[in-house]
Amino acid sequence: xxxxxxxxxxxxxxxxxxxxxxxxxxxxxxxxxxxxxxxxxxxxxxxxxxxxxxxxxxxxxxxxxxxxxxxxxxxxxxxxxxxxxxxxxxxxxxxxxxxxxxxxxxxxxxxxxxxxxxxxxxxxxxxxxxxxxxxxxxxxxxxxxxxxxxxxxxxxxxxxxxxxxxxxxxxxxxxxxxxxxxxxxxxxxxxxxxxxxxxxxxxxxxxxxxxxxxxxxxxxxxxxxxxxxxxxxxxxxxxxxxxxxxxxxxxxxxxxxxxxxxxxxxxxxxxxxxxxxxxxxxxxxxxxxxxxxxxxxxxxxxxxxxxxxxxxxxxxxxxxxxxxxxxxxxxxxxxxxxxxxxxxxxxxxxxxxxxxxxxxxxxxxxxxxxxxxxxxxxxxxxxxxxxxxxxxxxxxxxxxxxxxxxxxxxxxxxxxxxxxxxxxxxxxxxxxxxxxxxxxxxxxxxxxxxxxxxxxxxxxxxxxxxxxxxxxxxxxxxxxxxxxxxxxxxxxxxxxxxxxxxxxxxxxxxxxxxxxxxxxxxxxxxxxxxxxxxxxxxxxxxxxxxxxxxxxxxxxxxxxxxxxxxxxxxxxxxxxxxxxxxxxxxxxxxxxxxxxxxxxxxxxxxxxxxxxxxxxxxxxxxxxxxxxxxxxxxxxxxxxxxxxxxxxxxxxxxxxxxxxxxxxxxxxxxxxxxxxxxxxxxxxxxxxxxxxxxxxxxxxxxxxxxxxxxxxxxxxxxxxxxxxxxx
Amino acid sequence: xxxxxxxxxxxxxxxxxxxxxxxxxxxxxxxxxxxxxxxxxxxxxxxxxxxxxxxxxxxxxxx
Numbered sequence: 086x087x088x089x090x091x092x093x094x095x096x097x098x099x100x101x102x103x104x105x106x107x108x109x110x111x112x113x114x115x116x117x118x119x120x121x122x123x124x125x126x127x128x129x130x131x132x133x134x135x136x137x138x139x140x141x142x143x144x145x146x147x148x149x150x151x152x153x154x155x156x157x158x159x160x161x162x163x164x165x166x167x168x169x170x171x172x173x174x175x176x177x178x179x180x181x182x183x184x185x186x187x188x189x190x191x192x193x194x195x196x197x198x199x200x201x202x203x204x205x206x207x208x209x210x211x212x213x214x215x216x217x218x219x220x221x222x223x224x225x226x227x228x229x230x231x232x233x234x235x236x237x238x239x240x241x242x243x244x245x246x247x248x249x250x251x252x253x254x255x256x257x258x259x260x261x262x263x264x265x266x267x268x269x270x271x272x273x274x275x276x277x278x279x280x281x282x283x284x285x286x287x288x289x290x291x292x293x294x295x296x297x298x299x300x301x302x303x304x305x306x307x308x309x310x311x312x313x314x315x316x317x318x319x320x321x322x323x324x325x326x327x328x329x330x331x332x333x334x335x336x337x338x339x340x341x342x343x344x345x346x347x348x349x350x351x352x353x354x355x356x357x358x359x360x361x362x363x364x365x366x367x368x369x370x371x372x373x374x375x376x377x378x379x380x381x382x383x384x385x386x387x388x389x390x391x392x393x394x395x396x397x398x399x400x401x402x403x404x405x406x407x408x409x410x411x412x413x414x415x416x417x418x419x420x421x422x423x424x425x426x427x428x429x430x431x432x433x434x435x436x437x438x439x440x441x442x443x444x445x446x447x448x449x450x451x452x453x454x455x456x457x458x459x460x461x462x463x464x465x466x467x468x469x470x471x472x473x474x475x476x477x478x479x480x481x482x483x484x485x486x487x488x489x490x491x492x493x494x495x496x497x498x499x500x501x502x503x504x505x506x507x508x509x510x511x512x513x514x515x516x517x518x519x520x521x522x523x524x525x526x527x528x529x530x531x532x533x534x535x536x537x538x539x540x541x542x543x544x545x546x547x548x549x550x551x552x553x554x555x556x557x558x559x560x561x562x563x564x565x566x567x568x569x570x571x572x573x574x575x576x577x578x579x580x581x582x583x584x585x586x587x588x589x590x591x592x593x594x595x596x597x598x599x600x601x602x603x604x605x606x607x608x609x610x611x612x613x614x615x616x617x618x619x620x621x622x623x624x625x626x627x628x629x630x631x632x633x634x635x636x637x638x639x640x641x642x643x644x645x646x647x648x649x650x651x652x653x654x655x656x657x658x659x660x661x662x663x664x665x666x667x668x669x670x671x672x673x674x675x676x677x678x679x680x681x682x683x684x685x686x687x688x689x690x691x692x693x694x695x696x697x698x699x700x701x702x703x704x705x706x707x708x709x710x711x712x713x714x715x716x717x718x719x720x721x722x723x724x725x726x727x728x729x730x731x732x733x734x735x736x737x738x739x740x741x742x743x744x745x746x747x748x749x750x751x752x753x754x755x756x757x758x759x760x761x762x763x764x765x766x767x768x769x770x771x772x773x774x775x776x777x778x779x780x781x782x783x784x785x786x787x788x789x790x791x792x793x794x795x796x797x798x799x800x801x802x803x804x805x806x807x808x809x810x811x812x
Numbered sequence: 813x814x815x816x817x818x819x820x821x822x823x824x825x826x827x828x829x830x831x832x833x834x835x836x837x838x839x840x841x842x843x844x845x846x847x848x849x850x851x852x853x854x855x856x857x858x859x860x861x862x863x864x865x866x867x868x869x870x871x872x873x874x875x
Contacts, residue, residue, distance in 0.1 A: 095866075168866040241871035243862045309863045318860035330843045359833060363840075558869050582855070586871075 090557045091238065095167040097551070099180040101454050103160035104447060106188055108537050110156060111443070113195075114148030115533060119526050121145050124715070125682065126519040128706075131715035135199040138682075138715060139641025143210040144198040149435060150208060150298060152191045157443040158302040159183070159226075162249050164450060165309040166233060169243045171558045175232035179225050186222035190215060201639035202272040205674050206287045208294045209263050213274040216264045223260070227253050234588040238558040241585055244325040248305030250588070251333050251595045255297040258599060263290035269736040270729070273635075277740060280669030281348055281617050284677055285341065285610045289603065292340035299434065300402075301332065303442050304371055307399065310446050311378050314391045320377035324370055326581065331367035333595060335360050337602040342413035345422060346651040347677060348666035350616045353606060354415070361413030368406030375399040390465035394445030397473060401437025405430065420495070423647055423681040425515070426487025429480045436476045436529060444468070444536055451543045456551055460542035464535055472532030478525030486518040495655040503658050508684040509711050620667035622796040625742045626789060628730045628751035629758040633786030635733070636779050637676070640717065647678035648687040648790065661688035661791065668794055671742045683714060688791035695762050696771040698784045720780040721772065725759065727752040758785055 123130040124138045131137045163180065167173055174180050193215050197203075203210040211219070230253060234242070263286050266274035278286050312319050319325055341349060341357030376399055379386065386392045408430050412421050421427060452459050459465065493511040496504035505511050584591045610616060626634060637643070650656050652663040664687050669675055678685075693701075697708065702720050705712040734751040738744045747754055756776075762784055763776035775781050862870050 165863070169862055171867075171869045239862070239869045239871055241859045241862070243859065245863070312860075312863045316864070318857070318864065322856040322860040327843055331840055334840060334843075356833065363837075556867050558867075559872050561872070585859075 090559055092555050092557050093173050094553045094555055095164075096173050096177055096180060097164070097454055097553075099174070099177070099184060100160055100164045100450070102181075102184050103156050103163060104450060104454065104540075106184070107153060107156040107160055107443060107447065108540060110148055110152030110191060111440075112530070112533055112537060114145060114153045115526070115530050117141055117145040117148055119523065119530060122519065122523050122526050125713060126516065126523055128713045128715055134717070134719045135201070137640065137717075139644050140199045140201060142641065142644045143203060143207075144195065146208060147194050147198065147210065148191070150294070151194070154299055154303075154435075154439045154443070155187065157439070157446070158252075158298075158306065159187070160450070161306040161310065161446050162302065164454075165245055165306070166230070166249065169239065169246055169309065170233060170237035171239045171556065172233060172237050174229055175236060176229050179229035183222060183226045183229065186218065186225065190218055190222065193218070197272060201641075203638060203641065204264070204266065204274065204276065205638045205641075205643055205676060206263065206276070207291050207679060209260075209287070209290060212272045213264070213266055213268050214272065216260070219260060220257075223253075223257055227257065231588065231592070238560055240561060242588055242591065243309070244319075244322065244329060245305040245308040247329050247591065247595075248301045248308065250592050251329070251599075252297045252302045252305070254592060254596050255293060255301075255333075255337070255599050258596070258603075259290045259293050259297065263287060267736045267739060269733050275733075275736055275740060276674040278675075279671060279673045279740070279742075280675050281350075281666045282611055283673065283675040284344055284347065284349060284669075285353065285607070287675070288343040289337075289340040289606065292343060293337060295431075295434075296332075296336040296339070299439055300336075303402075303439055304328070304332075306442060306446055307371075307375050307395075310442075310449060311375055311395055311399075314389065314395060314445070314449050315379050315382045315385065317378065317380075317382060320374050320380060324374045328367050328371040328374060330598075332364070332371070333598050334602070335364050335367065337599045338606060339364060339413065341606065342418065343679065344677075345413075345415050345418040346653070347649045348617075348664050348669065350610065350666075353610055356606065358413050358415060362410045365407060365410045368409075369403060372399055372403035372406070375402075390462060390469055391445045391449045393466075393469050394441045394448065397469075398438050398441035398445060401433055401441065401476075405434040405438060408433070419651070419653065420491040421487060422651075423679070424487035424491040424494075425483045425518075425680075426491065427680070429483035429487055432483065433476075433480050436472075436479065440472070440529075444472075447536075447540060451540050455544050455547040457543055457546035457548070460539050460546070464539045468532045468535040468539070471535065472529045475525045475528030475530075475532060478528065479522050480525075482518040482521035482525065486515040486522075489514055489518070494659070495653070497655070503655065506659065508659075509709055512682070512713060513711055617666040617670065619670065620665060620794060623668055623670065623793040625671045625737065625744055625747075627754060627758055627785065628734050628747050629755040629782050629785045630789045631733055631737065631786075632725060632730050632755060633779075633782035633784065634676075636720065636783045637786055638674075642686075643676045643678045645678075645680065645682035645714070646684065646686045647681050648685065649677035650685055650687045656685075660685045662794065665794065668791070671737070673737065673740055673742070683712075686787070686790055690788045690790040690792035691795075694765070694769060695784045695788065696766050696769045698787055699766055699771050699775070699780055702780060702783065720783060721775065721778055723779040724777050725755070725779055725782055727755055727777070730755050755782075 120130065120136075121138055121141050124141070163174065190211075194211055197212060197215065198210060202212045204212060230249070234246070265277045267277060268274045276283050308319055308325060338360035339357050341353045342361045343357075345354050345358070347354075376396065379392065379396070382392075386396055411417055412427070412430060448459065448465055490511050493505045493514060498504045584594065625631075648664070648669075650660045650663045657663055664677075668687075669677070699721070701708050702717045704716050704718070705714040731751040734744050734747050738748050759781040760776045762781045763774070763778075766775055766781075766784075767773050858870050
């Protein structure tokens with residue numbers, strides 16, 4: 086059959102742009118990671134109020150996830166998509182809008198996070214104007230991507246693109262719903278969800294951000310670049326189909342395993358665990374498919390650094406995706422949660438899977454994009470071994486740290502009392518391991534610098550003008566799907582073969598899959614009242630406490646301190662009564678935390694006098710000589726914006742927090758409470774003049790934590806409807 | 813006045829999570845069976861070659 090042939094070329098300029106953004110922001114994100122690692126090993130590295138651990142830690146995670154891995158995904162996706170679809174991107178302008186918009190968002194994050202503008206949700210810290218910008222840029226990317234699919238010249242849509250489609254759709258859904266908030270200022274907002282619901286939404290988002298930003302897009306890259314580098318097709322295309330659908334089906338459910346033994350309803354926690362365990366099957370199917378693509382070509386691994394990086398990346402994927410389901414099992418999670426074990430798990434994935442896949446991909450791309458041979462294969466080999474050794478040092482030390490601290494927290498002596506009642510004792514035990522982590526991270530970064538040097542030197546050898554090959558291919562017919570996909574039964578998979586050539590329908594099915602799964606968990610969490618029994622004595626924060634809570638959020642205290650005591654004896658002995666769902670019904674956002682670098686603060690109120698907190702915030706080591714907490718002397722001089730509190734109270738009232746009189750007189754109420762705290766501090770020998778300083782707001786908040794439930798009527802009310810069961 | 817949360821809470825959804833689990837497990841098994849069932853492997857062999865050829869469509873319109 087004769088057909089008209091189109092002539093076209095691929096847009097590699099956009100690929101080169103994303104490549105450079107990847108290596109630049111990758112180095113930045115890793116260097117910030119090294120700084121926060123140093124800050125944990127020695128608090129003297131907290132050199133400035135805007136460069137404390139609490140503010141830099143989210144900058145590190147955002148830079149690595151969205152700037153490094155994000156740009157790497159886009160780099161590989163723009164290269165592979167055009168070639169797999171035999172077409173140029175639909176709009177070069179939208180491609181550039183995507184690139185520059187994404188980099189502007191990264192810069193905005195790099196400015197706002199150290200300045201303390203944060204929503205206090207992990208991996209979703211960015212404030213509402215930046216969230217809107219992300220949505221706009223994402224829509225532009227999606228339009229360009231789906232329009233490119235529509236004008237493709239290849240009937241079948243290759244499996245790598247399925248992973249990209251699923252990622253684009255799911256990230257959009259996650260981003261929009263987790264970031265719904267009420268603005269109270271140009272860079273300040275409150276989540277519309279509170280307490281249990283907010284925690285659930287956050288970890289539905291948080292886990293799936295890992296799944297659909299760090300896993301599925303990189304699997305798409307694996308399915309394209311691994312065959313390229315090995316010069317042979319993927320081991321089993323059928324297995325890739327199974328891998329895709331089972332991942333998409335299962336991943337979306339797994340988020341609640343981040344909240345085991347918290348105030349989340351037990352049924353949701355169990356459901357998350359079951360689906361997480363099932364995830365082993367597709368994950369290992371994918372790993373095996375990736376590694377076996379090298380069948381008959383293993384000898385090339387010894388010669389080709391690209392393949393070395395890929396093999397280690399896929400192996401790290403297998404290790405992480407075995408460990409993840411193990412960590413989701415409640416009994417294991419009971420030991421690992423809040424410890425460095427989780428940090429080690431994350432870094433096996435980030436440094437090994439995402440990092441090495443990106444390095445391998447760029448080593449493969451650079452000679453082709455810059456039309457010059459790689460500057461030095463030997464340097465690439467050196468990079469591989471230096472960074473591999475860095476990963477080993479990092480994860481071995483931090484696994485040890487996590488397990489050590491987890492075991493110390495739960496140890497009882499022969500008299501039945503906590504063996505290590507002083508939290509700082511468990512922290513000090515980790516110091517040697519923290520220094521080994523610094524060494525491991527440094528090696529990884531040295532490897533990355535070698536990599537960047539190698540790529541830049543390759544780029545320098547580029548021709549004066551890039552050659553742009555012209556491709557010719559016939560446009561797709563408007564006729565129905567080809568004959569081979571028209572017949573066959575269920576098991577012959579002809580139905581799926583039709584889907585594989587119908588991007589819009591395919592996308593709808595993916596969206597349906599993740600939305601239905603999400604609703605199965607979200608609807609009961611939000612709508613079954615017995616999941617969150619109310620507690621009569623739990624009242625909204627006073628205006629000053631609310632202001633203090635915002636100081637707590639700004640300084641990123643939740644990065645080191647949890648506010649969620651689990652129902653274990655070793656937790657209740659150390660911190661007090663376990664946390665109840667009804668205690669955080671007014672917490673917009675929830676501040677349960679995910680890591681205890683310092684002790685839990687859920688029952689901090691009433692433990693110490695106000696002056697203790699003032700001294701502690703001014704210099705923690707004046708009270709606890711071995712503390713690794715940063716100093717916050719600025720809180721004793723920063724002035725409270727009393728007039729701004731009214732707007733915050735009004736926003737909370739709009740969200741349903743019963744503020745009553747405070748709606749009209751929040752500043753006056755805040756001034757009155759601040760004056761009382763300042764007088765108490767002065768009476769006990771503390772500094773004068775704190776009545777309008779931020780420290781009084783923070784003290785008010787800390788003194789309130791966990792105290793409501795101890796007041797009269799502090800009993801869980803019976804649900805207003807018969808208990809539906811299942812929780 | 814009863815809220816929607818009261819109504820949903822009283823509607824006896826205790827088996828809801830299990831139903832979801834079973835539904836998704838069935839879907840998983842169905843996909844597994846379909847993938848493992850014998851079919852036209854030549855098609856998948858051909859599309860598996862797609863990353864290896866940047867210039868020539870493997871499934872153009874005439875096929």
